[in-house]
Amino acid sequence: MKPNRFHVLLAATFVATGCAGVRVSSPPPTVTAKAWAVADGRTGRLLGGFNADEPRKSASTTKMMCAYVVLQLAEKNPTVLDETVTFSKLADSAPGSTTGITAGESVSVRDCLYGLLLPSGNDAGTALAEHFNSRCAPPDNAMRAAGLATKNLATRANFVAEMNRTARRFGLTRTVYRSPYGDGGTSADRTTTAHDLARLAWHAMRLPSFRSYVSTKQHECRVRQTEGTFRTVTWDNTCRLLGVDGCDGIKTGFTPSAGCCLVASKRREKSHLISVVLGCKTKDDRDADTRALFEWAWPQMIPRP
Numbered sequence: 001m002k003p004n005r006f007h008v009l010l011a012a013t014f015v016a017t018g019c020a021g022v023r024v025s026s027p028p029p030t031v032t033a034k035a036w037a038v039a040d041g042r043t044g045r046l047l048g049g050f051n052a053d054e055p056r057k058s059a060s061t062t063k064m065m066c067a068y069v070v071l072q073l074a075e076k077n078p079t080v081l082d083e084t085v086t087f088s089k090l091a092d093s094a095p096g097s098t099t100g101i102t103a104g105e106s107v108s109v110r111d112c113l114y115g116l117l118l119p120s121g122n123d124a125g126t127a128l129a130e131h132f133n134s135r136c137a138p139p140d141n142a143m144r145a146a147g148l149a150t151k152n153l154a155t156r157a158n159f160v161a162e163m164n165r166t167a168r169r170f171g172l173t174r175t176v177y178r179s180p181y182g183d184g185g186t187s188a189d190r191t192t193t194a195h196d197l198a199r200l201a202w203h204a205m206r207l208p209s210f211r212s213y214v215s216t217k218q219h220e221c222r223v224r225q226t227e228g229t230f231r232t233v234t235w236d237n238t239c240r241l242l243g244v245d246g247c248d249g250i251k252t253g254f255t256p257s258a259g260c261c262l263v264a265s266k267r268r269e270k271s272h273l274i275s276v277v278l279g280c281k282t283k284d285d286r287d288a289d290t291r292a293l294f295e296w297a298w299p300q301m302i303p304r305p
Helices: 005-017 059-076 078-082 109-117 122-135 141-148 157-169 194-204 208-214 283-301
Strands: 035-040 046-050 084-086 106-108 218-224 230-236 247-255 259-268 271-280
Touching (some): 035 194, 035 283, 059 078, 059 109, 059 122, 059 157, 059 194, 059 208, 059 247, 059 259, 078 109, 084 109, 084 122, 106 109, 109 122, 109 208, 109 218, 122 157, 141 157, 194 259, 194 271, 208 247, 247 283, 271 283
Antiparallel strands (some): 035 271, 106 218, 218 230, 247 259, 259 271
């Protein structure tokens, strides 16, 4: 692809600074994404980006942080994953992508995480947030002012506050969560940046449990129905690049306002890359952009002499 002037200047900047101890051999490709970032998966260092620090809506990529908060609780107490999550009417009524679990039905936390990360169930995000809400500290004044004081978040505000506290610990300075599964807030509110998502992905992929979830193509589980009987559901991963040429995750996202988004991880021998694309027009575009950025970035992993 023919690079534009910005890409040439960006590449020159990385050559001059020696960013992240790598050597830039060519300018980045021209892609359709409104914002993107590529990071070294071994160190978390940014290798390149476009509008990488511009706050944007990012759709279901938010579920990465939702899952991370739950898995951190499980790191401290593994029995957390065996707890039963019962879906409320609020969870059942969550708009958008769904696991297909209805109000009154229940699954284990372990299975609910698959429902969150594979079919990208907004209902699963609500169910997990409600289940763990009482174990998390309330939002502080800054979080409340940012949108966590709304009545519709009453049963989830503490959990979303924990997502924001984790973002602060990670240094995600341009990230504000208002929902456990998506953007939340108003049409004017922005959730995060491509750079912050790359940082989050780096932290999350250090957890073996997180890596296991996002690299799973399909998962089958038993759902306990309200009358006590069970039914089986099967969920497929929405990441179409998963398993292709070393891609081992991570999370897709789409809303009309956010566009098509993808946070992806790819490994080649001892190298590891994390790519983020936001604001693509179609799923095909986000996949093609991600492939192009990965192919551009591999040579940047060559150590400087």
